[in-house]
Amino acid sequence: MNVEKYALKAEASLTVFEFISEGPNGPIRKLVQFQPTNEPQLYNLAFGDQDVITGDLNDLAVSNNGDTDKVLATVVAALYAFCESYPGAFVYATGSTGARTRLYRMGIDRFYDQMRQDFDLYGQMGNDFVPFARNVAYDGFLAQRKFN
Amino acid sequence: MKSVQDLSTRKAPIVSIDPALDKYRDVVLFPEKLAKANEMLRTSRLPARAIRTLMTREEIESKLSLMSGHASNGDNYPYPIRLSLASGRVLEGFKILENAGCYLLGRTLAQREASVGETEIMGTTLVAKDKLVSILCPELDFLPADQLQ
Numbered sequence: 001m002n003v004e005k006y007a008l009k010a011e012a013s014l015t016v017f018e019f020i021s022e023g024p025n026g027p028i029r030k031l032v033q034f035q036p037t038n039e040p041q042l043y044n045l046a047f048g049d050q051d052v053i054t055g056d057l058n059d060l061a062v063s064n065n066g067d068t069d070k071v072l073a074t075v076v077a078a079l080y081a082f083c084e085s086y087p088g089a090f091v092y093a094t095g096s097t098g099a100r101t102r103l104y105r106m107g108i109d110r111f112y113d114q115m116r117q118d119f120d121l122y123g124q125m126g127n128d129f130v131p132f133a134r135n136v137a138y139d140g141f142l143a144q145r146k147f148n
Numbered sequence: 149m150k151s152v153q154d155l156s157t158r159k160a161p162i163v164s165i166d167p168a169l170d171k172y173r174d175v176v177l178f179p180e181k182l183a184k185a186n187e188m189l190r191t192s193r194l195p196a197r198a199i200r201t202l203m204t205r206e207e208i209e210s211k212l213s214l215m216s217g218h219a220s221n222g223d224n225y226p227y228p229i230r231l232s233l234a235s236g237r238v239l240e241g242f243k244i245l246e247n248a249g250c251y252l253l254g255r256t257l258a259q260r261e262a263s264v265g266e267t268e269i270m271g272t273t274l275v276a277k278d279k280l281v282s283i284l285c286p287e288l289d290f291l292p293a294d295q296l297q
Contacts, residue, residue, distance in 0.1 A: 008161055011169035033177045037186050044185035046178040059178050077161040092185055127192045140188055
């Protein structure tokens with residue numbers, strides 16, 4: 001990826017990643033977790049902030065740290081790292097709110113040209129997953145690393 | 149921070165393994181997000197899943213031609229195949245996909261785990277290798293395991 005991104009740390013199984021967003025609002029600790037769902041080999045991508053003092057997690061926070069692209073690029077980087085270790089996995093993502101889902105879609109749009117080389121990407125419309133297309137509203141997103 | 153690991157020959161980033169994060173490994177950090185995802189996925193129809201197989205193209209073609217008589221390379225036809233695994237799981241509705249010179253079996257009815265025969269999902273320790281014990285095609289009789297080896 002050519003877009004600048006933050007340094008990633010992870011626990012040994014590479015399902016939980018951490019990075020620090022830096023901007024006008026100070027350092028903000030971000031956590032990305034690939035969570036096993038009820039569907040075998042299908043993981044949910046969960047992402048949010050952690051309050052450094054209380055330890056509370058918040059997936060609805062709006063950081064306004066002026067680094068949206070860098071944060072999204074880092075989350076995509078975590079997806080690459082996760083799929084290197086779990087190449088058969090599907091990764092699902094949907095936002096906590098409609099606005100957050102739209103943000104995810106914008107993020108995929110932003111990195112689509114690169115991601116489509118390496119991932120099969122789908123958008124969820126109701127109960128169906130269809131091949132992802134830019135500028136289309138979806139309820140959720142699904143990715144599987146291509147075998148190369 | 150214990151070590152630095154280059155995870156990829158391609159586009160995966162360099163990730164530092166930090167033991168301080170191990171405490172999160174088996175904890176659901178955002179439970180409401182996981183609950184929402186499970187609800188969103190509960191009735192959804194997942195796309196065919198690609199699985200790398202250790203079987204050769206010839207082996208798979210041979211097995212499938214025994215059943216359907218018309219299996220062909222990468223034709224993406226949704227063969228009405230049922231795979232029975234040693235664990236008791238049954239997988240149905242496979243397509244034959246071809247990718248990068250190896251054969252893949254992809255689920256069309258993607259409600260169950262797929263780990264087929266002498267096949268394993270690469271690199272993951274989450275799914276135990278599962279032996280294929282039978283392939284059943286509805287139009288044909290049950291094929292015992294010894295005919296598939």
